[in-house]
Amino acid sequence: MTTIDDLSAGDDVDSRCLKCKAVTNHTIIAVQDGQIVKVQCNTCRGRHNYRPVKPEVKKAVRRSSAKTKPRLGKEVKQAARFEDLLVGRDLTKALPYAMTAVFEPDDLIDHPTFGLGVVAKKISPVRIEVFFKDAQKVLVCASSL
Numbered sequence: 169m170t171t172i173d174d175l176s177a178g179d180d181v182d183s184r185c186l187k188c189k190a191v192t193n194h195t196i197i198a199v200q201d202g203q204i205v206k207v208q209c210n211t212c213r214g215r216h217n218y219r220p221v222k223p224e225v226k227k228a229v230r231r232s233s234a235k236t237k238p239r240l241g242k243e244v245k246q247a248a249r250f251e252d253l254l255v256g257r258d259l260t261k262a263l264p265y266a267m268t269a270v271f272e273p274d275d276l277i278d279h280p281t282f283g284l285g286v287v288a289k290k291i292s293p294v295r296i297e298v299f300f301k302d303a304q305k306v307l308v309c310a311s312s313l
């Protein structure tokens with residue numbers, strides 16, 4: 169391995185050349201205190217101060233934010249739980265949702281906005297909690313009493 173101490177005028181060294189806009193082979197013209205000072209480009213013959221070849225600076229890999237993960241996990245969980253609720257059900261028999269209709273726990277309903285849902289429980293005689301794919305909603309229904 170060649171160290172800087174071994175270099176002297178007349179030796180070849182790699183340097184960045186502004187004229188060639190590249191790292192080219194140079195001949196050392198002057199060395200001072202063990203440091204290369206002046207070089208001559210072997211490609212364009214231009215003489216200039218020695219510019220050390222800098223290693224390529226690799227761009228730091230951006231770490232994706234983990235903030236969105238728990239929320240996504242919750243949504244996936246909700247969807248998976250919803251899928252479980254639909255197992256064994258005849259989806260074509262879903263009851264169209266209407267505020268004037270009567271629903272009982274475990275009924276399968278078809279909501280114009282939220283889609284298919286399963287009635288989780290009755291909160292009051294006129295309110296039901298419904299499990300949809302994305303979220304649980306409280307809907308108004310007619311009193312069954």
Ligand SMILES: [Zn+2]
Nearest residue numbers: 185188209212
């Ligand atoms: Zn050059």
